[in-house]
Amino acid sequence: MPDWLPPTLIAAAFVLAALLLLLALRGRGADQMARLGAMMEGLAAAQDRLARQNEERLRDQERSLAARLDQAAARAQDSAGAIQQRLAVIDAARANMEALGSQVGALAAVLGNKQARGALGEVQLRDLVADRLPASGYAWQHTLSNGTRCDCLIHLPFPPGPIAVDSKFPLEAWTALQEAAEPAARTLATRRFVQDIRRHVADISQKYLIAGETAEAALLFLPSEAVHATLHASHGDLVAEAARRGVHIVGPSTLWAVLNTMRGLLRDARLQDEARRIRHEVEALGEETERLERRIAALRGHFSSVQQDLREIELTAEKIVRRGAAIRALDIPDPPAARAAE
Template sequence: MVPLAATLAGALLLGAIVLALRPRGGGEGMLLLAERMEALSDRLDAAVAAQNERLGRALAENADRTQDSARRIHERLAVIDAARRNIEALGGQVTTLAAILGNKQARGAFGEVQLRDMLADRLPAEGWAWQHTLENGTRCDALIRLPFPPGPIAVDSKFPLEGWQALRRAPDDAARAAAERRLAADIRKHVEDVARKYICPGETAEGALIFLPSEALHADLHALFGTLVAEAARRGVYLVSPGTLWAVLGAMRALMRDVRLKAEAQQLRREVARLAEETERLDRRVANLKRHFAEMQVDVQQIEITAQRITAAGARIEAVEMDPAPPARAAE
């Protein structure tokens, strides 16, 4: 708009200069100058109006785009703020979990809670017991009530994690070797304790489970101490992680279901046998009733025959004519 105005102003100025340089001869020059100035003014007004209209449309479009961009930025800021809150909450949970795993008693309670939740989710209420005391006086964390064979299986959830944590934090090879020796000793001792306390011939199965609350711990033990894990299995002690215990509990639940179905089938067979006995008894009683009914029919027939004979005898008695009495003698 500014170049157009400058052009029109220059044209007006040029026209005024030309008219001023002409000889002064009358009002025709002034009139012509006024007409041209008026025409140029109209053109300038029209150009300014058109330019203002275009500028207004451009400003409106820019304002709409700015508002749309601001709205999208606000939405993205809201998403970022929600993500920030989630990250802060997750950080707090991680801190809490680290505090739990750093405390031995809290870590044991965490493993017990995890084990109990899995048992309650996968097995029926009558299929397991919590904090069960065995006949030798030992209290196991859980007892899975499987039928013989194999029998009830005791579960322990208090595996020592200090050696494993030291192994994960070992700064050099020497510290790592010392941590591996400590962890191997912890594994061997814990397996011996579980085998001695939780495997009771005649009361439990010939094996017990050690629940490891971490998949990473389970993987490290099998990768670094495979010999000890195999030795524990030979003694009937099996190390299970949450994933493997989940699968084992699924198999145990299927076994419990099969046992329950067999028990229900046996109960059904007993009920069918009782029903057959009752059916035979009913047949005998119906046969007796038929015999009594037949005898009753014979008795009724005999009664009818006797009644007919009595009726006939009565008729004969009525038909008998008695002789008339002799006349009395006349008085002499």
């Protein structure tokens, strides 16, 4: 029902009441008064029905509104829970970002210090070598006969011989090369980068290549795939020059492959050494077997001689037994003196 209908009915009731009064004043008939009274009663009944319907509809609307409010509260509570979970995730991510930022800052501080950066390269080198080679196949901070000390010496048999590995990290020159925006600055950074690598190659070639003591080649380990990739991609002539001087430049992935090859060489050398030891033991076992055969032959000769002596002893014993039996078989009378004594 429209909201404007009950006031209209009330207004109509007042109009009818006014008409009734006017008719009464004018002295009209009783039948008209009765009809007007019936109309007023009908309007009052209709108004009561409309009031009850309005109350029922208001209660329905209140119940519907309450249900909607409950649903909205439940949705709001769920949304608040989801928002709280997302806030918890955001807080955890923020904490991780802060921890990562502190770690990045610590890493930047480490990389900014040359000694700490060198230690980081040595640690990475240690992890790679210790992961792929047995403990007896390498030595750390090994001092060579010329007094120099390399980061790692891998004990390969001749040929090729022990291989020295030295870790270098030319971070400043590479960083300047990556950050250079102008051609002039990039040229200067490239020249500095090439000079640093060439100086490291010269040091390794002069210090760690000793005839008769080490192999004819050594390894320059760059503990950064980015630096290694930049060097091989843009400065292949420098890599070839280093190889001609007996220095092979490797990164983490290439060093891992090289160490796998060295692991196979060490395994083959160990198998050959064990084969030589087995051969030596077999030869010694053959000598002992020959010595045992000689002694068995000598013992067999002694045993044959003993058997011959036993046969001769048995023959002599048989002869003695036969002679004793023959003596017992002789009937020799007693002498006269023996009979007189009886």
